[in-house]
Amino acid sequence: MFAGVDLGGTNFTVVLAEADGQIVAEDKQPTASHEGPAAVLERLAGRIERLATATGRPLASLGIGVPGLVDVATGVTRFLPNLPTQWRDVPVGTTLSARLNCPVHVLNDARAATLGEAMFGHGRDARTMILFTLGTGIGGGVVIDGQLRLGPLGAAGEMGHICVEPDGLWCSCGSRGCLETYASGPALTAEGVRLLLSGNAPRLHELCGGDPARVSCETLGAAARAGDPGAQAALERAGSYLGQAAAAAVLTLHPDLIVLAGGVAALDELLIAPLRRTLHQRVRMFPADGIRIARSQLGVRAGVYGGLAAAIRGGNINRTAA
Amino acid sequence: MFAGVDLGGTNFTVVLAEADGQIVAEDKQPTASHEGPAAVLERLAGRIERLATATGRPLASLGIGVPGLVDVATGVTRFLPNLPTQWRDVPVGTTLSARLNCPVHVLNDARAATLGEAMFGHGRDARTMILFTLGTGIGGGVVIDGQLRLGPLGAAGEMGHICVEPDGLWCSCGSRGCLETYASGPALTAEGVRLLLSGNAPRLHELCGGDPARVSCETLGAAARAGDPGAQAALERAGSYLGQAAAAAVLTLHPDLIVLAGGVAALDELLIAPLRRTLHQRVRMFPADGIRIARSQLGVRAGVYGGLAAAIRGGNINRTAA
Numbered sequence: 001m002f003a004g005v006d007l008g009g010t011n012f013t014v015v016l017a018e019a020d021g022q023i024v025a026e027d028k029q030p031t032a033s034h035e036g037p038a039a040v041l042e043r044l045a046g047r048i049e050r051l052a053t054a055t056g057r058p059l060a061s062l063g064i065g066v067p068g069l070v071d072v073a074t075g076v077t078r079f080l081p082n083l084p085t086q087w088r089d090v091p092v093g094t095t096l097s098a099r100l101n102c103p104v105h106v107l108n109d110a111r112a113a114t115l116g117e118a119m120f121g122h123g124r125d126a127r128t129m130i131l132f133t134l135g136t137g138i139g140g141g142v143v144i145d146g147q148l149r150l151g152p153l154g155a156a157g158e159m160g161h162i163c164v165e166p167d168g169l170w171c172s173c174g175s176r177g178c179l180e181t182y183a184s185g186p187a188l189t190a191e192g193v194r195l196l197l198s199g200n201a202p203r204l205h206e207l208c209g210g211d212p213a214r215v216s217c218e219t220l221g222a223a224a225r226a227g228d229p230g231a232q233a234a235l236e237r238a239g240s241y242l243g244q245a246a247a248a249a250v251l252t253l254h255p256d257l258i259v260l261a262g263g264v265a266a267l268d269e270l271l272i273a274p275l276r277r278t279l280h281q282r283v284r285m286f287p288a289d290g291i292r293i294a295r296s297q298l299g300v301r302a303g304v305y306g307g308l309a310a311a312i313r314g315g316n317i318n319r320t321a322a
Numbered sequence: 323m324f325a326g327v328d329l330g331g332t333n334f335t336v337v338l339a340e341a342d343g344q345i346v347a348e349d350k351q352p353t354a355s356h357e358g359p360a361a362v363l364e365r366l367a368g369r370i371e372r373l374a375t376a377t378g379r380p381l382a383s384l385g386i387g388v389p390g391l392v393d394v395a396t397g398v399t400r401f402l403p404n405l406p407t408q409w410r411d412v413p414v415g416t417t418l419s420a421r422l423n424c425p426v427h428v429l430n431d432a433r434a435a436t437l438g439e440a441m442f443g444h445g446r447d448a449r450t451m452i453l454f455t456l457g458t459g460i461g462g463g464v465v466i467d468g469q470l471r472l473g474p475l476g477a478a479g480e481m482g483h484i485c486v487e488p489d490g491l492w493c494s495c496g497s498r499g500c501l502e503t504y505a506s507g508p509a510l511t512a513e514g515v516r517l518l519l520s521g522n523a524p525r526l527h528e529l530c531g532g533d534p535a536r537v538s539c540e541t542l543g544a545a546a547r548a549g550d551p552g553a554q555a556a557l558e559r560a561g562s563y564l565g566q567a568a569a570a571a572v573l574t575l576h577p578d579l580i581v582l583a584g585g586v587a588a589l590d591e592l593l594i595a596p597l598r599r600t601l602h603q604r605v606r607m608f609p610a611d612g613i614r615i616a617r618s619q620l621g622v623r624a625g626v627y628g629g630l631a632a633a634i635r636g637g638n639i640n641r642t643a644a
Contacts, residue, residue, distance in 0.1 A: 069607075069608060128473070130574070140574075142574060142575065144466055144471070149466070149575065151450070151575065151576030151577075152576065152578065152612070153576065153608050153609075155576050155607060155608035156574065156575050156576040157573075157574065158573040158574075158607040158608070159570075159573055159574055161573050161604075161605070161606065161607050162569070162570045162573055162574075163566055163569065163570070163604055164488065165488065166486065166487065166566065171606075173606040173607050174606040175603060175604050175605075175606045244485055244488065245570075247484070247485065248481075248484045248485070248567075248570035248571070248574070249570070249574045251479075251480045251481055251483050251484055252452070252462075252464060252478065252479065252480075252481055252484075252570070252571045252574055252575070253464065253471065253473065253478050253574070253575075254473030254474065254475065254477050254478040255473075256474065281497060282483075282485055282497050283483075283497075284483065284493075284495040284496040284497045285391075285477060285480040285483050285495050286391060286475050286477035286480070287475075290474070
């Protein structure tokens with residue numbers, strides 16, 4: 001029995017599965033990260049243990065994605081921007097390994113989502129793919145010739161911080177004009193609020209009853225689908241920035257697949273259509289037609305499937321093919 | 323005996339070498355590309371044959387870099403922007419192979435330079451590197467875990483066409499704001515001429531005797547080194563754009579080495595210092611300190627060494643390590 005975990009700032013998800021990825025049990029709980037890493041990891045281990053006991057089979061291995069940088073070799077967290085600071089330098093790997101008595105593989109959540117998509121999603125048919133996780137921030141991952149690319153710090157794939165406007169908005173990372181500042185969930189919501197207050201988004205206004213607090217990626221998407229020109233322009237712009245960042249990675253690597261994952265990817269063609277247009281405008285050195293662009297097949301479960309993939313592949317998390 | 327060729331728009335260079343890369347003979351001739359591919363390839367083959375005969379040993383294999391896109395599997399040229407159009411769809415591989423009676427490996431010249439640097443230059447110590455060839459255009463290449471990345475069309479590594487200004491100058495590729503439009507040789511020369519005519523580059527004016535025709539990357543560099551503030555600002559700007567494009571590739575791949583090759587790389591620290599500064603400003607998600615930035619160890623010979631590397635490695639040009 002293998003376990004995959006997606007540890008988020010708000011919730012954690014646990015799945016137990018067979019070696020072929022067949023899910024046997026699943027659980028979702030609030031992270032309550034303010035309780036501190038020791039309490040949360042103990043509670044997480046307890047849930048996993050209970051699920052495993054119910055299956056009557058021992059746990060062979062566990063893989064876990066965490067929201068930030070992690071030392072992949074040791075399983076120690078480094079910089080987790082969406083969790084309280086006491087989550088820095090936490091030995092997640094050895095803590096869970098000692099508690100559950102099995103090998104534990106820790107990786108960044110976006111890299112986990114990429115591994116999940118590569119092994120169980122659209123990436124099964126791709127040699128080389130790039131993936132963006134669109135949520136509170138924008139993360140990403142790269143698979144090259146079937147191998148998840150980690151780099152020396154597990155940090156390869158940070159395409160959310162590619163500069164798309166040299167003198168653009170300041171980003172939480174300390175740089176400016178990063179893709180994340182234009183196409184993350186909060187960026188889109190802020191743009192929606194601005195639109196609402198400008199009076200140039202009649203359908204959005206209707207959908208939200210004029211209340212800025214009800215503006216979200218969902219209402220913005222619904223307004224765009226209902227023909228709101230302001231909402232359409234806002235998503236066109238975000239998708240175009242995504243295309244510009246994707247073009248930089250495409251020119252570097254020429255992948256055959258680009259995947260959008262994370263909650264904001266539910267906007268689907270509202271983002272993918274302008275992404276595709278911009279990619280074709282920006283990649284002229286070789287035909288980009290052959291590059292497939294798709295929303296994650298695994299949806300919000302890409303990350304937990306990635307943890308599972310890391311568990312199933314054991315020490316060999318750097319390969320998606322045996 | 324192995325042969326490496328760098329086929330340029332102006333000259334071709336041939337080297338003959340031992341399997342360890344020890345150069346035994348070298349020759350450089352005008353390409354005279356207007357004579358057409360058949361005549362040029364025949365002349366090239368003749369030069370190689372003469373050099374090989376002089377060594378008294380048979381030619382085991384040949385590798386050749388050409389200035390444009392090439393189908394690596396078949397050795398047929400596709401799009402060579404700096405050669406007359408009759409150079410499109412030329413079976414360079416089979417033509418030379420039939421004429422010289424040995425296997426021939428054809429690849430893009432910037433990818434060849436990358437392979438050369440990886441096998442015989444700074445890249446020997448690097449796992450993952452990106453290389454920019456700065457010349458008439460800006461080409462590039464990527465080595466990942468010791469493997470030259472080609473992609474399905476041999477076109478991976480086109481970082482010269484990463485967008486650094488969304489609404490920037492139109493590029494010969496058809497996109498706009500590409501790195502190439504700001505940091506290629508012609509881009510720097512044009513900026514130098516503009517500076518000269520503006521009257522804001524006193525040292526450059528002196529060095530060129532006020533003659534715009536004498537403005538070049540060399541005179542611009544000499545003026546900057548002599549303290550010309552206009553020339554310094556121009557190179558600072560070009561190096562910063564290089565850093566912005568490099569940052570996109572670094573965020574995607576986290577390489578441990580960035581190399582500048584090609585004639586314009588002779589500007590050395592005048593470009594590398596602003597490149598490094600911008601890279602550190604733009605890559606904040608992980609420490610970029612460990613990334614070495616260097617001018618090519620092989621200089622203008624990187625390409626011919628790359629041809630040689632392809633020849634020595636035989637069918638296995640996609641790996642730099644056995």
